[in-house]
Amino acid sequence: MIDAHCHVDFKEYNRNREEVMERAQDRLDAIINSGASLGGNRRTLKLANEYPGFLYPSLGFHPKNAQKADSIIIEQSIQEIENNIDKIVALGETGLDFHGLEDEENKKKQKSVFETFLELAAEYQLPLVIHARDAERKALDMVKKQGLNEVIFHCYGGDAKTASLIVEEGYYISLSTIICFSKHHQDLAGKIPLSNILTETDSPYLSPFKGRNEPAFVKEVLKTLSQVKDISLVEVDGITQKNIKKVFRLK
Numbered sequence: 001m002i003d004a005h006c007h008v009d010f011k012e013y014n015r016n017r018e019e020v021m022e023r024a025q026d027r028l029d030a031i032i033n034s035g036a037s038l039g040g041n042r043r044t045l046k047l048a049n050e051y052p053g054f055l056y057p058s059l060g061f062h063p064k065n066a067q068k069a070d071s072i073i074i075e076q077s078i079q080e081i082e083n084n085i086d087k088i089v090a091l092g093e094t095g096l097d098f099h100g101l102e103d104e105e106n107k108k109k110q111k112s113v114f115e116t117f118l119e120l121a122a123e124y125q126l127p128l129v130i131h132a133r134d135a136e137r138k139a140l141d142m143v144k145k146q147g148l149n150e151v152i153f154h155c156y157g158g159d160a161k162t163a164s165l166i167v168e169e170g171y172y173i174s175l176s177t178i179i180c181f182s183k184h185h186q187d188l189a190g191k192i193p194l195s196n197i198l199t200e201t202d203s204p205y206l207s208p209f210k211g212r213n214e215p216a217f218v219k220e221v222l223k224t225l226s227q228v229k230d231i232s233l234v235e236v237d238g239i240t241q242k243n244i245k246k247v248f249r250l251k
């Protein structure tokens with residue numbers, strides 16, 4: 001089992017990060033930690049150093065952070081990502097989050113940072129991890145325009161039509177632990193072929209239980225997928241793990 005998207009660097013784990021990582025190492029084969037800010041990217045690289053061959057780093061800048069960040073901080077983040085480009089398995093998370101957002105200036109700011117990441121992904125031939133909320137179609141259009149091949153729509157929650165367009169492009173849809181308690185996400189999972197599905201927790205968010213989520217709980221995604229697809233957990237794990245290893249080029 002692999003958690004294809006989590007944030008173990010977040011402060012929610014400061015109290016007992018080592019325990020969380022121990023549980024993850026006991027139960028999983030690997031995790032991808034996604035940086036979401038300048039500090040988050042630095043912490044992600046540090047964790048990758050502490051857990052080599054288990055925690056793989058993806059560096060980015062979350063659209064919600066991009067919207068409020070100083071342009072100097074964004075530039076510095078991009079610079080640091082380029083300086084560490086040979087250490088990372090993907091770029092992101094990045095993208096568009098228009099949920100509850102009316103302000104055009106903020107949308108523009110998100111788009112411009114997203115554009116920068118699209119260009120980096122093309123230049124360095126790295127997979128791109130996308131956060132898109134209430135802007136899935138727009139994000140897909142931008143990705144297609146850039147002509148990227150390896151794209152992951154992380155924690156996808158858009159409509160089935162856009163999901164099918166994503167699949168048509170050969171891109172991946174990463175389903176989070178939200179699938180355990182959301183009918184909409186279970187319906188989506190039923191329609192998306194397993195060959196295009198990745199599994200993730202988006203920890204510390206979206207716990208299938210009470211309280212904080214953690215990478216080890218990715219098993220709950222696999223359990224739900226196994227029910228929805230009516231095939232064994234072992235089979236689901238085999239296919240989704242193969243997808244994750246392929247797109248992030250893990251050994």
Ligand SMILES: [Zn+2]
Nearest residue numbers: 005034093202
């Ligand atoms: Zn995330």
